[in-house]
Amino acid sequence: MPESELPKVYNPADYEDEIYARAEQAGFFKPETAQAARAKAGRKKTGRSFSMVMPPPNATGTLHIGHAVMLAIQDILVRYHRMLGDETVWIPGTDHAAIATQSKVERLLWETEKKMRHDLGHEEFLKRVDAFVADSRLTIRKQIRKMGASCDWSRECFTLDEPRSLAVRAMFKKMYDDGLIYRGSKIVNWDPFLQTTVSDDELEWQEEKAPFYFFKYGPFVISTARPETKFGDKYVVMHPADARYAEYQDGQKLEVEWINGKIIATIIKDPAVDMNFGTGVMTITPWHDATDFEIAERHGLDKEPIIDFDGRLLPVAGEFAGMKIAEARQKIVEKLAAKKLLDHVDENYVHRKAVNSRGNGLIEPQIKEQWFINVNKPVAGRGGKTLKELMRSAVSDGGVNIVPERFKKIYFHWIDNLRDWNISRQIWYGHKVPIEGDDDTLDTWFSSGLWTFSTLGWPEETNDLKKFHPTSVLETGYDILFFWVARMILMSMYALGEVPFRTVYLHGLVRDEQGRKMSKSLGNVIDPLDVIAKYGTDAVRLSLVIGTTPGNDTRLSEEKIAGYRNFTNKLWNIGRFIIATINNNGGGLGMPLRPLGISFTLADKWIMSRLDEVIQEVTGAINSFDFSRAGEILRDFTWGELADWYLEIAKIEKNKGAILERILQTLLKLWHPFMPFVTEVLWREQFTEDENDMLMLQEWPETSVKKRWLFKRFFAKKDTVIQDIQTVQDVISAIRNLRAENKIEPAKKITVMIAGHNKLELLVSQAEIIKALGRVENLEIALTHKQPPQSVATTVKGMEIFIPLVGLIDLTIERERLQKEIAAMEKYIAALGQKFAQTDFTRRAPKEIVEMEKNKLSAAKDNIEKLQAQLNQIK
RNA sequence: GGGCAGCUAGCUCAGUUGGUUAGAGCGCCACAUUGACAUUGUGGAGGUCACAAGUUCGACUCUUGUGCUGCCCACCA
Numbered sequence: 001m002p003e004s005e006l007p008k009v010y011n012p013a014d015y016e017d018e019i020y021a022r023a024e025q026a027g028f029f030k031p032e033t034a035q036a037a038r039a040k041a042g043r044k045k046t047g048r049s050f051s052m053v054m055p056p057p058n059a060t061g062t063l064h065i066g067h068a069v070m071l072a073i074q075d076i077l078v079r080y081h082r083m084l085g086d087e088t089v090w091i092p093g094t095d096h097a098a099i100a101t102q103s104k105v106e107r108l109l110w111e112t113e114k115k116m117r118h119d120l121g122h123e124e125f126l127k128r129v130d131a132f133v134a135d136s137r138l139t140i141r142k143q144i145r146k147m148g149a150s151c152d153w154s155r156e157c158f159t160l161d162e163p164r165s166l167a168v169r170a171m172f173k174k175m176y177d178d179g180l181i182y183r184g185s186k187i188v189n190w191d192p193f194l195q196t197t198v199s200d201d202e203l204e205w206q207e208e209k210a211p212f213y214f215f216k217y218g219p220f221v222i223s224t225a226r227p228e229t230k231f232g233d234k235y236v237v238m239h240p241a242d243a244r245y246a247e248y249q250d251g252q253k254l255e256v257e258w259i260n261g262k263i264i265a266t267i268i269k270d271p272a273v274d275m276n277f278g279t280g281v282m283t284i285t286p287w288h289d290a291t292d293f294e295i296a297e298r299h300g301l302d303k304e305p306i307i308d309f310d311g312r313l314l315p316v317a318g319e320f321a322g323m324k325i326a327e328a329r330q331k332i333v334e335k336l337a338a339k340k341l342l343d344h345v346d347e348n349y350v351h352r353k354a355v356n357s358r359g360n361g362l363i364e365p366q367i368k369e370q371w372f373i374n375v376n377k378p379v380a381g382r383g384g385k386t387l388k389e390l391m392r393s394a395v396s397d398g399g400v401n402i403v404p405e406r407f408k409k410i411y412f413h414w415i416d417n418l419r420d421w422n423i424s425r426q427i428w429y430g431h432k433v434p435i436e437g438d439d440d441t442l443d444t445w446f447s448s449g450l451w452t453f454s455t456l457g458w459p460e461e462t463n464d465l466k467k468f469h470p471t472s473v474l475e476t477g478y479d480i481l482f483f484w485v486a487r488m489i490l491m492s493m494y495a496l497g498e499v500p501f502r503t504v505y506l507h508g509l510v511r512d513e514q515g516r517k518m519s520k521s522l523g524n525v526i527d528p529l530d531v532i533a534k535y536g537t538d539a540v541r542l543s544l545v546i547g548t549t550p551g552n553d554t555r556l557s558e559e560k561i562a563g564y565r566n567f568t569n570k571l572w573n574i575g576r577f578i579i580a581t582i583n584n585n586g587g588g589l590g591m592p593l594r595p596l597g598i599s600f601t602l603a604d605k606w607i608m609s610r611l612d613e614v615i616q617e618v619t620g621a622i623n624s625f626d627f628s629r630a631g632e633i634l635r636d637f638t639w640g641e642l643a644d645w646y647l648e649i650a651k652i653e654k655n656k657g658a659i660l661e662r663i664l665q666t667l668l669k670l671w672h673p674f675m676p677f678v679t680e681v682l683w684r685e686q687f688t689e690d691e692n693d694m695l696m697l698q699e700w701p702e703t704s705v706k707k708r709w710l711f712k713r714f715f716a717k718k719d720t721v722i723q724d725i726q727t728v729q730d731v732i733s734a735i736r737n738l739r740a741e742n743k744i745e746p747a748k749k750i751t752v753m754i755a756g757h758n759k760l761e762l763l764v765s766q767a768e769i770i771k772a773l774g775r776v777e778n779l780e781i782a783l784t785h786k787q788p789p790q791s792v793a794t795t796v797k798g799m800e801i802f803i804p805l806v807g808l809i810d811l812t813i814e815r816e817r818l819q820k821e822i823a824a825m826e827k828y829i830a831a832l833g834q835k836f837a838q839t840d841f842t843r844r845a846p847k848e849i850v851e852m853e854k855n856k857l858s859a860a861k862d863n864i865e866k867l868q869a870q871l872n873q874i875k
Numbered sequence: 876g877g878g879c880a881g882c883u884a885g886c887u888c889a890g891u892u893g894g895u896u897a898g899a900g901c902g903c904c905a906c907a908u909u910g911a912c913a914u915u916g917u918g919g920a921g922g923u924c925a926c927a928a929g930u931u932c933g934a935c936u937c938u939u940g941u942g943c944u945g946c947c948c949a950c951c952a
Binding site for chain 1: 878
């Protein structure tokens, strides 16, 4: 017997890098080369294309486990479609992530050199950022490779590289020319810390308990959590329908005593005021509050800045001018209290403050001249639809399918609330606004919004763009739906008049085993590289895919990864065993499955039928984006059916080389998208002699039902075959159970007598298997058997099984066991009896159901009789 | 304030149109080690399917309500 050279334990580190490098160097991740290699080998081609862009990780450092999830899922799709014969491309890249990257480099600069970016100056600072980014990208590339991602590196992109910059400039110009981009002074979210504006979506709202002050303002009492903004408050607003203030007229003026003396206040009536909140009266600060800004716009009111862009009070604050907000607040309250204008304070008030999600700066709304994209202006050449309407129709018309579907609703709701998009930033790192004399940079999402087509060469009309756009699937986390997915739809619908992708698949967040977010401060972070080093890439991928559902968060523990490491090793050993068996059978490549004279056993027919079903189910599951189910089906088949049963049977029924070869080939292909490394190693070991061919280029398995000769041989009586093998398995389990319950040592040789009744023929034909797997020395199968006096017994599907154990039975144990079985059976019969007691059941339920239940009942009754008889034997 | 998701074995989760004695993995208990694999095998214990009402011959599954848990959205000064 030729000894396999494969070691007993699979060690991923021995193969992974080498396998990946081989595929990459051969160009197999490129659609052109892969297609050519497949064509040369005469493999199938669908004529379709399959394309994906990789969501570009931020160039801020390293990948986390969330990136690993997306890479695993995307690689499954890509490898599957490549094997199907689609012209498949997956474009990798990184995102310059303007704000995130700049603030990271600023922090490093401060930590290492105690310098601010202004100390370096514009040019030098950007050099530092570029160096940092270049370094990050090297790390990221390495990590993506470690995950086994079969992306086309020859097409790698960066949101800030030259071709993408060209696309950004072209898009800006196009939108500017179409009047969609305009410059305007509007209220924006200002981060005084990072000294830049940020978009609405980048705000994070944090709850905070803060004192809520009620001040006397002329005849009114107004309330605020921000006294420091109140200097310029010369408008007092109430709801037009508020009966309490009916005596006051819109536009009426009155003199009130305020922080720095008397001012003239104007009454404004506006429905934006909530009558049930506070006193129903408020003063407004249009320069520093979005709602107030809108009221002021409606009524044409004056707007005046109170706080500057560094967060200090302006001269309007009089004696408080120059103070920081936090410092001024308390002093202003004290002054108002001294002037007897403080009515009362609510110390338990909870409100929400806006912080910049990138960098945590406290947001100060300001009016500032900025660049905006108008989402409500009809677009020429797009049927007069607005950008909002274009975004909506992309999804509502079915052009873009979202998995899971419930996110459609969330998406629409977001569009409904969408305001003009502020695209200019005051940070240094990023695409410069392509307008002479303007120093602002563009929101990073402006460039990533172009990602599906800027990566394919737009604005040039490239072949890639024609062939691969719209892309097939966009796989990403649901947390990025608005930031990115929506903006890609906007850009693509506008610029190309087509959707950017056909399907959006949204995965959930990876949390720790207690459901907490992973964070460095909690110390619960699982680093993909660490666990890959420990358990192998294949195991990590499986643990991130199986047991997860789209749109839902998942919990990951190291134990789970270890579990899939075990499975990887199981598959490895299945492969070793089958390879050894094939070679022992004198087999090699493509052993014939239909030599004359070979007859196939029940087990053969069963495993081939099941394999065929598995092909169908797995393919179906992947096509419907149910990767978890696909993986589970494969795992259960591989471990629970193939390894636990068929391979054990194969040790008894010899000469299975041809079937085993076929099974292993199919199994490796099916598993390959999920675990690219271990499958590739096994494939190379047995199935290819060509150094330049790989499993990843093989054809995806198809169901064999259509092949006539296979059908006749294996599948013709599939249902019966599957039922029969189940019966045999039940008998074996029952024997094992009897042995275990009665503490019969596994090594002990026993005699087993089976009263087969209507299963007699089946049992006789499978006697060798029952003997071997049940560890039976002497098997006596007959139509009926009288129970031997000193024996243990049980029943299975109407058959009776006896194990004579002269002098060895512990009657107490055996009695208890039988009584337990009888009790369970009685309960079952009672439950069934209930059904029939309700006369409506037999009348209303479908006939086949009633028939089924009747059969169950009679089988159960038969069963209990036999058990009872067995019990009586030993009483 | 509006919306969405989850609640099934100690833990992590399956359960596709209502009819299975409700399943898997991990963990736990017992037993087994020269024959592919101890990263293994065999057997076992373990569940009022969050709660309540309703529809139905029949509900883990459908409807309504309640309770927790989490997330998203919203201009409450």
